[in-house]
Amino acid sequence: MEAISILVVDDEPDITELIGLYLAREGYDVHIADNGTDAVRMARQLRPDLIVLDIQLKQPDGLEVCRQIRETSDVPILFVSCKDDDNDIIHGLDVGGDDYMTKPFSPRQLVARVQAQLRRRTLRTDRQAEAQTLLSFDGLAIDLGARTVVCNGRPAALSVKEFDLLAYLARNPNKAFSLDDLYQVVWGADSVGDTRTLMVHISNLRKKIEPDPAHPSYIHTVRGIGYKFNPKEGLTHVHR
Incomplete structure (x- = not known):
C-alpha cells in the first residue's frame, strides 16, 4: 500500500x-x-x-x-x-x-x-x-445514494435511523454486531446501557422489510451479542 x-x-x-x-x-x-x-x-x-x-x-x-x-x-x-x-x-x-x-x-x-x-x-x-451504490438481495434492494428501499417490488417507507441501521448491516453481511456497536454507529454516541431505542428500531424495521417478522429472513438476532444481516440468498448485485 x-x-x-x-x-x-x-x-x-x-x-x-x-x-x-x-x-x-x-x-x-x-x-x-x-x-x-x-x-x-x-x-x-x-x-x-x-x-x-x-x-x-x-x-x-x-x-x-x-x-x-x-x-x-x-x-x-x-x-x-x-x-x-x-x-x-x-x-x-x-x-x-x-x-x-x-x-x-x-x-x-x-x-x-x-x-x-x-x-x-x-x-x-x-x-x-457509497452514494453511487445499489445493494441487491433476493427480494430486497437498497439504494444507498437515493436512500430508498424496495422490498419484493414495493417501496418500504423507512425512517432515517431505520435506513441507517439497515444500510450498515447490509454493507457488512454475516457479521454480528453488538447493540452498543450499532447504537454508536447509527446514533453517534454510546448507548450508556440503554439499548431499548435500538431494539424498537430493529423491531419496526423487521415489520417493514421482513416477509414474516416473527421469522426474519434478513436481520437475525445473535444470542448474547446483537444482530446480523444474513439473507438466505446472499448479495446478488452491487451496482456503482
Whole structure:
C-alpha cells in the first residue's frame, strides 16, 4: 500500500524538522517546503493527502497559499500559527482551512489532529462512493445514494435511523454486531446501557422489510451479542 503523503510548510527549520520526525514515526511520507511559492508548486505536483501549513509565511503567506491550492484541490489543510485570536482562526477556516492549531503545540497533538483529518477524508470518500451504490438481495434492494428501499417490488417507507441501521448491516453481511456497536454507529454516541431505542428500531424495521417478522429472513438476532444481516440468498448485485 502506498504511504500517505503529507506536505509540511513552515519557514522555521526547527519546526519542520520536529513535525517531520513525529509524522515519519507514524509511517507518513513527509515532504517539506519553506516558502509559499514552493508550497503551491509541490501541492500541485505531489498531490499530498494532507498539508500542514504555517500562516505566517513570507509572500505569499499561508492564507494566500491555501486560496491557490483550493482552486484545484480539496486536500485537508491544517493551519499552524502563533496567532490565537478568534478572528485569525475564523479567517483561516474561511479561506479553506480544515483545522487550526496555535504555536507552541505538542507534536503528539498535531499527529492526532492529522490522523483525525485523514479519517474524515477517508469517511467522506467512502460516503461519496457509497452514494453511487445499489445493494441487491433476493427480494430486497437498497439504494444507498437515493436512500430508498424496495422490498419484493414495493417501496418500504423507512425512517432515517431505520435506513441507517439497515444500510450498515447490509454493507457488512454475516457479521454480528453488538447493540452498543450499532447504537454508536447509527446514533453517534454510546448507548450508556440503554439499548431499548435500538431494539424498537430493529423491531419496526423487521415489520417493514421482513416477509414474516416473527421469522426474519434478513436481520437475525445473535444470542448474547446483537444482530446480523444474513439473507438466505446472499448479495446478488452491487451496482456503482
